[in-house]
Amino acid sequence: MAGRAGARIPVVIVAGFLGAGKTTLLNHLLTNRAGVRIGVVVNDFGSIEIDAMTVAGQVDSMISLGNGCLCCAVDTSTMDELLDRLARPSAGIDVIVIEASGLAEPRDMIRLVLASENPRVEYGGLVEVVDAAEFESTRSRHPELGTRLSLADLIVVNKADRMPVEARPALLATVRASSPGTPVITTSHGRVDPELLFEPPDRPRPTERFGQLSFDQLTFEDGDAGRSGACEAGPDSGRREGGQHDDGCADTAHLHHAYETVSFTSDTPLHPRRLMAFLDDRPPGLYRMKGFVYFGVTGYRQKFGLHTVGAFLRFRRSRWSAGEDRTTRLVLIGSGIDAEAVRAALAACVEPRSAEVTEQDMLCVLKFVES
Numbered sequence: 001m002a003g004r005a006g007a008r009i010p011v012v013i014v015a016g017f018l019g020a021g022k023t024t025l026l027n028h029l030l031t032n033r034a035g036v037r038i039g040v041v042v043n044d045f046g047s048i049e050i051d052a053m054t055v056a057g058q059v060d061s062m063i064s065l066g067n068g069c070l071c072c073a074v075d076t077s078t079m080d081e082l083l084d085r086l087a088r089p090s091a092g093i094d095v096i097v098i099e100a101s102g103l104a105e106p107r108d109m110i111r112l113v114l115a116s117e118n119p120r121v122e123y124g125g126l127v128e129v130v131d132a133a134e135f136e137s138t139r140s141r142h143p144e145l146g147t148r149l150s151l152a153d154l155i156v157v158n159k160a161d162r163m164p165v166e167a168r169p170a171l172l173a174t175v176r177a178s179s180p181g182t183p184v185i186t187t188s189h190g191r192v193d194p195e196l197l198f199e200p201p202d203r204p205r206p207t208e209r210f211g212q213l214s215f216d217q218l219t220f221e222d223g224d225a226g227r228s229g230a231c232e233a234g235p236d237s238g239r240r241e242g243g244q245h246d247d248g249c250a251d252t253a254h255l256h257h258a259y260e261t262v263s264f265t266s267d268t269p270l271h272p273r274r275l276m277a278f279l280d281d282r283p284p285g286l287y288r289m290k291g292f293v294y295f296g297v298t299g300y301r302q303k304f305g306l307h308t309v310g311a312f313l314r315f316r317r318s319r320w321s322a323g324e325d326r327t328t329r330l331v332l333i334g335s336g337i338d339a340e341a342v343r344a345a346l347a348a349c350v351e352p353r354s355a356e357v358t359e360q361d362m363l364c365v366l367k368f369v370e371s
Protein backbone atom coordinates (compact mmCIF):
# COMPACT_ATOMS: atom_id res chain seq x y z
CA MET A 1 0.00 0.00 0.00
CA ALA A 2 1.24 3.44 -0.91
CA GLY A 3 3.53 4.89 1.75
CA ARG A 4 2.59 2.30 4.38
CA ALA A 5 4.25 -0.98 3.61
CA GLY A 6 2.55 -3.83 5.39
CA ALA A 7 -0.41 -1.80 6.67
CA ARG A 8 -3.90 -3.00 5.89
CA ILE A 9 -6.31 -0.96 3.80
CA PRO A 10 -9.10 0.43 5.96
CA VAL A 11 -12.64 -0.14 4.71
CA VAL A 12 -14.83 2.73 5.85
CA ILE A 13 -18.61 2.38 5.54
CA VAL A 14 -20.62 5.54 4.94
CA ALA A 15 -24.26 4.99 5.86
CA GLY A 16 -27.28 7.17 6.61
CA PHE A 17 -30.96 7.32 5.72
CA LEU A 18 -32.21 8.16 2.21
CA GLY A 19 -30.96 11.54 1.07
CA ALA A 20 -28.93 12.33 4.20
CA GLY A 21 -25.96 13.41 2.10
CA LYS A 22 -23.77 10.30 1.71
CA THR A 23 -22.91 10.86 -1.95
CA THR A 24 -22.29 14.55 -1.24
CA LEU A 25 -19.88 13.60 1.55
CA LEU A 26 -18.19 11.01 -0.65
CA ASN A 27 -17.72 13.55 -3.42
CA HIS A 28 -16.27 15.98 -0.89
CA LEU A 29 -13.79 13.32 0.22
CA LEU A 30 -12.88 12.54 -3.36
CA THR A 31 -12.17 16.15 -4.22
CA ASN A 32 -10.27 16.87 -0.98
CA ARG A 33 -8.32 13.69 -0.55
CA ALA A 34 -4.81 15.21 -0.56
CA GLY A 35 -3.11 12.36 -2.39
CA VAL A 36 -5.03 9.55 -0.71
CA ARG A 37 -6.07 6.99 -3.33
CA ILE A 38 -9.67 6.03 -2.68
CA GLY A 39 -11.45 2.94 -3.93
CA VAL A 40 -15.21 3.17 -3.76
CA VAL A 41 -18.12 0.75 -3.63
CA VAL A 42 -21.37 2.54 -4.44
CA ASN A 43 -24.67 0.85 -3.71
CA ASP A 44 -27.84 2.20 -5.30
CA PHE A 45 -31.27 1.03 -4.18
CA GLY A 46 -32.93 1.61 -7.55
CA SER A 47 -32.25 -0.08 -10.86
CA ILE A 48 -30.71 3.06 -12.40
CA GLU A 49 -27.36 3.71 -10.75
CA ILE A 50 -27.71 7.43 -10.10
CA ASP A 51 -25.14 7.58 -7.28
CA ALA A 52 -22.57 5.78 -9.42
CA MET A 53 -23.12 8.32 -12.20
CA THR A 54 -22.70 11.15 -9.69
CA VAL A 55 -19.44 9.82 -8.28
CA ALA A 56 -17.87 8.48 -11.47
CA GLY A 57 -14.98 10.39 -12.93
CA GLN A 58 -13.43 11.49 -9.64
CA VAL A 59 -12.53 8.19 -8.17
CA ASP A 60 -9.44 5.99 -8.45
CA SER A 61 -11.36 2.76 -8.61
CA MET A 62 -15.09 2.17 -8.30
CA ILE A 63 -17.45 -0.77 -8.15
CA SER A 64 -21.11 -0.01 -8.52
CA LEU A 65 -23.84 -2.29 -7.21
CA GLY A 66 -27.36 -1.30 -8.07
CA ASN A 67 -30.85 -2.57 -7.51
CA GLY A 68 -30.86 -3.66 -3.91
CA CYS A 69 -29.23 -3.03 -0.57
CA LEU A 70 -25.70 -4.29 -0.27
CA CYS A 71 -26.47 -5.69 3.18
CA CYS A 72 -28.69 -8.37 1.66
CA ALA A 73 -27.90 -8.46 -2.05
CA VAL A 74 -24.31 -9.46 -1.33
CA ASP A 75 -22.95 -12.39 0.66
CA THR A 76 -19.58 -12.65 2.36
CA SER A 77 -17.86 -14.24 -0.62
CA THR A 78 -19.16 -11.55 -2.99
CA MET A 79 -18.01 -8.86 -0.57
CA ASP A 80 -14.62 -10.55 -0.52
CA GLU A 81 -14.53 -10.48 -4.33
CA LEU A 82 -15.29 -6.75 -4.28
CA LEU A 83 -12.63 -6.06 -1.67
CA ASP A 84 -10.10 -8.29 -3.50
CA ARG A 85 -10.63 -6.24 -6.65
CA LEU A 86 -10.17 -2.90 -4.91
CA ALA A 87 -7.34 -4.03 -2.61
CA ARG A 88 -5.18 -5.70 -5.26
CA PRO A 89 -1.67 -4.21 -4.93
CA SER A 90 -1.63 -2.98 -8.54
CA ALA A 91 -4.58 -0.65 -7.78
CA GLY A 92 -2.47 1.18 -5.16
CA ILE A 93 -5.55 2.04 -3.13
CA ASP A 94 -5.02 3.57 0.35
CA VAL A 95 -8.57 3.42 1.62
CA ILE A 96 -11.81 1.80 0.52
CA VAL A 97 -15.07 3.66 1.12
CA ILE A 98 -18.36 1.79 0.84
CA GLU A 99 -21.35 4.06 0.34
CA ALA A 100 -24.32 2.04 1.50
CA SER A 101 -27.76 2.60 0.04
CA GLY A 102 -29.97 4.80 2.23
CA LEU A 103 -31.92 1.72 3.31
CA ALA A 104 -29.05 -0.69 3.95
CA GLU A 105 -28.54 -2.04 7.44
CA PRO A 106 -25.16 -0.84 8.70
CA ARG A 107 -24.92 -3.73 11.15
CA ASP A 108 -24.99 -6.26 8.34
CA MET A 109 -22.62 -4.22 6.24
CA ILE A 110 -20.10 -4.19 9.10
CA ARG A 111 -20.48 -7.93 9.50
CA LEU A 112 -19.75 -8.45 5.82
CA VAL A 113 -16.53 -6.42 6.08
CA LEU A 114 -15.45 -8.05 9.35
CA ALA A 115 -16.05 -11.48 7.82
CA SER A 116 -13.68 -10.72 4.95
CA GLU A 117 -10.81 -13.15 4.63
CA ASN A 118 -8.75 -10.71 2.61
CA PRO A 119 -5.54 -10.16 4.62
CA ARG A 120 -4.96 -6.78 2.97
CA VAL A 121 -8.07 -5.08 4.35
CA GLU A 122 -9.47 -4.24 7.76
CA TYR A 123 -12.70 -2.67 8.94
CA GLY A 124 -12.08 1.07 9.18
CA GLY A 125 -15.25 2.25 10.91
CA LEU A 126 -18.83 3.32 10.28
CA VAL A 127 -19.62 6.92 9.45
CA GLU A 128 -23.33 7.58 9.89
CA VAL A 129 -24.64 10.64 8.08
CA VAL A 130 -27.71 12.28 9.64
CA ASP A 131 -29.98 14.71 7.81
CA ALA A 132 -30.36 17.51 10.36
CA ALA A 133 -33.54 18.77 8.74
CA GLU A 134 -35.31 15.41 8.41
CA PHE A 135 -33.92 13.39 11.33
CA GLU A 136 -36.74 13.90 13.83
CA SER A 137 -39.53 13.10 11.39
CA THR A 138 -37.63 10.12 9.98
CA ARG A 139 -36.95 8.78 13.48
CA SER A 140 -40.61 9.05 14.40
CA ARG A 141 -41.36 6.71 11.48
CA HIS A 142 -38.31 4.52 12.01
CA PRO A 143 -37.28 4.47 15.68
CA GLU A 144 -34.61 1.89 14.80
CA LEU A 145 -32.49 4.72 13.39
CA GLY A 146 -31.32 5.31 16.98
CA THR A 147 -29.79 1.82 16.98
CA ARG A 148 -27.99 2.59 13.75
CA LEU A 149 -26.39 5.59 15.41
CA SER A 150 -25.19 3.42 18.28
CA LEU A 151 -23.06 1.41 15.83
CA ALA A 152 -21.34 4.48 14.39
CA ASP A 153 -17.72 5.43 14.98
CA LEU A 154 -18.35 8.93 13.73
CA ILE A 155 -21.69 10.71 13.32
CA VAL A 156 -21.90 13.50 10.78
CA VAL A 157 -24.91 15.73 11.35
CA ASN A 158 -25.23 17.12 7.84
CA LYS A 159 -27.47 19.83 6.32
CA ALA A 160 -26.89 22.13 9.28
CA ASP A 161 -27.71 24.98 6.89
CA ARG A 162 -31.28 23.66 6.64
CA MET A 163 -31.86 23.78 10.37
CA PRO A 164 -32.44 26.88 12.53
CA VAL A 165 -29.44 27.49 14.81
CA GLU A 166 -31.68 27.43 17.89
CA ALA A 167 -32.94 23.93 17.06
CA ARG A 168 -29.46 22.43 16.86
CA PRO A 169 -28.76 21.78 20.58
CA ALA A 170 -31.90 19.61 20.96
CA LEU A 171 -31.04 17.60 17.84
CA LEU A 172 -27.43 17.12 18.93
CA ALA A 173 -28.60 16.01 22.39
CA THR A 174 -30.88 13.38 20.78
CA VAL A 175 -28.10 12.16 18.52
CA ARG A 176 -25.58 11.99 21.38
CA ALA A 177 -28.06 10.15 23.61
CA SER A 178 -28.48 7.51 20.88
CA SER A 179 -24.75 6.89 20.76
CA PRO A 180 -23.03 8.01 23.96
CA GLY A 181 -19.32 8.69 23.50
CA THR A 182 -19.35 8.69 19.70
CA PRO A 183 -17.82 11.79 18.13
CA VAL A 184 -20.47 13.97 16.49
CA ILE A 185 -19.62 16.67 13.99
CA THR A 186 -22.02 19.14 12.46
CA THR A 187 -21.54 20.18 8.88
CA SER A 188 -23.16 21.29 5.65
CA HIS A 189 -22.75 19.71 2.24
CA GLY A 190 -20.72 16.85 3.70
CA ARG A 191 -17.70 19.06 4.25
CA VAL A 192 -15.90 16.89 6.76
CA ASP A 193 -12.15 16.91 7.19
CA PRO A 194 -11.00 13.78 5.30
CA GLU A 195 -8.45 13.14 8.06
CA LEU A 196 -11.34 12.31 10.38
CA LEU A 197 -11.95 9.27 8.22
CA PHE A 198 -8.51 8.27 7.10
CA GLU A 199 -4.88 9.28 7.44
CA PRO A 200 -2.84 10.86 4.65
CA PRO A 201 -0.65 8.24 2.95
CA ASP A 202 2.59 9.45 4.51
CA ARG A 203 1.32 9.37 8.08
CA PRO A 204 1.29 6.13 10.07
CA ARG A 205 -2.20 5.11 11.05
CA PRO A 206 -3.04 4.44 14.69
CA THR A 207 -3.76 0.74 15.11
CA GLU A 208 -7.13 1.36 16.81
CA ARG A 209 -8.70 4.36 15.16
CA PHE A 210 -12.13 4.03 16.66
CA GLY A 211 -13.56 1.93 19.46
CA GLN A 212 -14.84 -0.51 16.89
CA LEU A 213 -17.22 -3.35 17.37
CA SER A 214 -16.14 -6.93 17.03
CA PHE A 215 -17.92 -9.47 14.87
CA ASP A 216 -19.27 -11.19 17.99
CA GLN A 217 -20.60 -7.94 19.41
CA LEU A 218 -22.39 -7.27 16.16
CA THR A 219 -23.93 -10.69 16.18
CA PHE A 220 -25.28 -10.63 19.71
CA GLU A 221 -25.72 -7.02 20.78
CA ASP A 222 -28.93 -5.09 21.18
CA GLY A 223 -31.31 -7.98 21.55
CA ASP A 224 -29.95 -9.40 18.35
CA ALA A 225 -29.13 -12.79 19.88
CA GLY A 226 -30.48 -15.61 17.84
CA ARG A 227 -29.82 -13.96 14.51
CA SER A 228 -27.45 -16.10 12.62
CA GLY A 229 -25.17 -13.47 11.13
CA ALA A 230 -25.33 -11.45 7.96
CA CYS A 231 -28.48 -11.81 5.97
CA GLU A 232 -27.24 -13.43 2.81
CA ALA A 233 -28.62 -13.76 -0.65
CA GLY A 234 -27.21 -14.54 -4.06
CA PRO A 235 -25.37 -11.76 -5.85
CA ASP A 236 -27.91 -11.65 -8.64
CA SER A 237 -30.79 -11.09 -6.29
CA GLY A 238 -32.22 -7.62 -6.06
CA ARG A 239 -35.32 -5.57 -5.81
CA ARG A 240 -38.34 -5.98 -7.97
CA GLU A 241 -39.36 -2.61 -9.35
CA GLY A 242 -42.43 -1.13 -7.81
CA GLY A 243 -43.10 -4.24 -5.80
CA GLN A 244 -42.31 -5.92 -2.52
CA HIS A 245 -38.77 -6.37 -1.33
CA ASP A 246 -37.50 -9.44 -3.12
CA ASP A 247 -33.82 -10.01 -2.48
CA GLY A 248 -34.05 -13.23 -0.53
CA CYS A 249 -33.58 -11.36 2.74
CA ALA A 250 -35.81 -12.90 5.38
CA ASP A 251 -35.11 -10.25 7.99
CA THR A 252 -38.26 -8.17 8.00
CA ALA A 253 -36.66 -5.76 10.50
CA HIS A 254 -34.64 -4.37 7.61
CA LEU A 255 -35.91 -0.95 6.63
CA HIS A 256 -35.79 -1.71 2.93
CA HIS A 257 -38.68 -4.16 3.29
CA ALA A 258 -40.95 -1.16 3.71
CA TYR A 259 -39.75 0.68 0.60
CA GLU A 260 -40.18 0.28 -3.13
CA THR A 261 -38.44 1.91 -6.03
CA VAL A 262 -39.80 3.05 -9.34
CA SER A 263 -37.52 3.95 -12.23
CA PHE A 264 -38.40 6.15 -15.15
CA THR A 265 -36.42 6.92 -18.29
CA SER A 266 -37.27 8.98 -21.33
CA ASP A 267 -35.25 9.89 -24.41
CA THR A 268 -37.87 12.52 -25.21
CA PRO A 269 -37.58 15.79 -23.23
CA LEU A 270 -39.79 16.53 -20.25
CA HIS A 271 -42.00 19.61 -20.09
CA PRO A 272 -40.71 21.83 -17.25
CA ARG A 273 -44.13 23.00 -16.10
CA ARG A 274 -45.61 19.53 -16.12
CA LEU A 275 -42.67 18.08 -14.21
CA MET A 276 -42.92 20.88 -11.64
CA ALA A 277 -46.65 20.19 -11.26
CA PHE A 278 -45.75 16.55 -10.53
CA LEU A 279 -43.09 17.66 -8.01
CA ASP A 280 -45.43 20.15 -6.34
CA ASP A 281 -47.96 17.42 -5.76
CA ARG A 282 -45.79 14.37 -5.14
CA PRO A 283 -47.52 11.01 -4.91
CA PRO A 284 -48.36 9.75 -1.43
CA GLY A 285 -45.54 7.73 0.14
CA LEU A 286 -42.79 9.16 -2.07
CA TYR A 287 -39.81 10.13 0.10
CA ARG A 288 -36.80 10.33 -2.19
CA MET A 289 -36.38 11.09 -5.87
CA LYS A 290 -33.07 11.45 -7.67
CA GLY A 291 -31.70 11.45 -11.16
CA PHE A 292 -31.20 13.63 -14.20
CA VAL A 293 -33.69 15.48 -16.37
CA TYR A 294 -33.46 16.59 -20.00
CA PHE A 295 -35.76 19.49 -20.83
CA GLY A 296 -34.33 20.16 -24.28
CA VAL A 297 -35.41 23.81 -24.13
CA THR A 298 -33.30 26.31 -26.09
CA GLY A 299 -30.73 27.71 -23.66
CA TYR A 300 -31.50 24.97 -21.15
CA ARG A 301 -30.31 21.83 -22.87
CA GLN A 302 -27.93 21.01 -20.03
CA LYS A 303 -28.26 18.08 -17.68
CA PHE A 304 -30.48 18.96 -14.70
CA GLY A 305 -29.67 16.80 -11.67
CA LEU A 306 -32.82 16.43 -9.58
CA HIS A 307 -33.00 15.63 -5.86
CA THR A 308 -35.97 15.52 -3.56
CA VAL A 309 -35.74 14.41 0.08
CA GLY A 310 -39.01 14.75 1.97
CA ALA A 311 -40.24 18.24 1.09
CA PHE A 312 -36.79 19.37 -0.12
CA LEU A 313 -36.31 19.93 -3.87
CA ARG A 314 -33.19 20.97 -5.77
CA PHE A 315 -31.94 20.93 -9.34
CA ARG A 316 -28.26 21.16 -10.21
CA ARG A 317 -27.25 22.12 -13.73
CA SER A 318 -24.20 20.47 -15.33
CA ARG A 319 -22.84 19.54 -18.74
CA TRP A 320 -23.57 16.22 -20.38
CA SER A 321 -20.42 14.17 -20.84
CA ALA A 322 -19.16 13.74 -24.38
CA GLY A 323 -21.33 11.18 -26.11
CA GLU A 324 -23.77 10.88 -23.18
CA ASP A 325 -27.37 10.31 -24.25
CA ARG A 326 -29.74 13.19 -23.54
CA THR A 327 -31.95 10.96 -21.44
CA THR A 328 -34.06 11.63 -18.39
CA ARG A 329 -33.30 9.01 -15.75
CA LEU A 330 -35.18 9.10 -12.46
CA VAL A 331 -35.39 6.82 -9.45
CA LEU A 332 -38.24 7.28 -6.98
CA ILE A 333 -38.14 5.65 -3.55
CA GLY A 334 -41.02 5.50 -1.13
CA SER A 335 -43.33 3.40 0.92
CA GLY A 336 -46.67 2.39 -0.53
CA ILE A 337 -46.23 4.25 -3.81
CA ASP A 338 -48.40 3.23 -6.73
CA ALA A 339 -45.74 2.37 -9.33
CA GLU A 340 -48.05 2.33 -12.34
CA ALA A 341 -49.69 5.65 -11.41
CA VAL A 342 -46.27 7.24 -10.85
CA ARG A 343 -44.93 6.04 -14.19
CA ALA A 344 -48.09 7.24 -15.94
CA ALA A 345 -47.83 10.65 -14.27
CA LEU A 346 -44.20 11.01 -15.35
CA ALA A 347 -44.99 9.78 -18.86
CA ALA A 348 -47.54 12.60 -19.04
CA CYS A 349 -44.67 15.07 -18.46
CA VAL A 350 -42.96 14.00 -21.69
CA GLU A 351 -43.10 16.71 -24.36
CA PRO A 352 -41.97 15.77 -27.89
CA ARG A 353 -42.40 19.34 -29.17
CA SER A 354 -39.72 20.85 -26.92
CA ALA A 355 -38.96 23.49 -29.58
CA GLU A 356 -42.27 25.06 -28.61
CA VAL A 357 -41.41 25.19 -24.93
CA THR A 358 -40.09 28.61 -23.99
CA GLU A 359 -37.73 30.14 -21.47
CA GLN A 360 -40.83 31.31 -19.57
CA ASP A 361 -41.78 27.69 -19.04
CA MET A 362 -38.36 27.06 -17.48
CA LEU A 363 -38.77 29.73 -14.79
CA CYS A 364 -40.58 27.39 -12.40
CA VAL A 365 -37.58 25.03 -12.57
CA LEU A 366 -34.93 27.75 -12.34
CA LYS A 367 -36.27 28.83 -8.94
CA PHE A 368 -34.98 25.52 -7.58
CA VAL A 369 -31.62 25.40 -9.33
CA GLU A 370 -28.69 25.38 -6.90
CA SER A 371 -26.46 28.36 -7.48
Ligand SMILES: Nc1nc2c(ncn2[C@@H]2O[C@H](COP(=O)(O)OP(=O)(O)OP(=O)(O)O)[C@@H](O)[C@H]2O)c(=O)[nH]1
Pocket residue numbers: 016017018019020021022023024025051101102103158159160161162187188189190288290307308309314
Ligand atom coordinates in the same frame (compact mmCIF):
# COMPACT_ATOMS: atom_id res chain seq x y z
N1 LIG B 1 -29.02 22.29 1.80
C1 LIG B 1 -28.23 21.22 1.83
N2 LIG B 1 -28.40 20.26 0.90
C2 LIG B 1 -27.58 19.18 0.98
C3 LIG B 1 -26.58 19.04 1.95
N3 LIG B 1 -25.95 17.86 1.76
C4 LIG B 1 -26.54 17.28 0.71
N4 LIG B 1 -27.51 18.07 0.23
C5 LIG B 1 -28.42 17.81 -0.90
O1 LIG B 1 -29.29 16.76 -0.49
C6 LIG B 1 -29.63 15.96 -1.61
C7 LIG B 1 -29.30 14.50 -1.30
O2 LIG B 1 -27.91 14.39 -1.14
P1 LIG B 1 -27.13 13.03 -1.48
O3 LIG B 1 -25.70 13.25 -1.15
O4 LIG B 1 -27.47 12.56 -2.83
O5 LIG B 1 -27.80 12.05 -0.41
P2 LIG B 1 -27.58 10.48 -0.26
O6 LIG B 1 -27.56 10.19 1.20
O7 LIG B 1 -26.40 10.02 -1.04
O8 LIG B 1 -28.92 9.94 -0.91
P3 LIG B 1 -29.36 8.39 -1.17
O9 LIG B 1 -28.16 7.70 -1.77
O10 LIG B 1 -30.51 8.47 -2.10
O11 LIG B 1 -29.75 7.82 0.14
C8 LIG B 1 -28.84 16.53 -2.78
O12 LIG B 1 -29.66 17.46 -3.45
C9 LIG B 1 -27.70 17.26 -2.11
O13 LIG B 1 -27.18 18.32 -2.91
C10 LIG B 1 -26.44 20.09 2.92
O14 LIG B 1 -25.62 20.04 3.84
N5 LIG B 1 -27.29 21.14 2.80
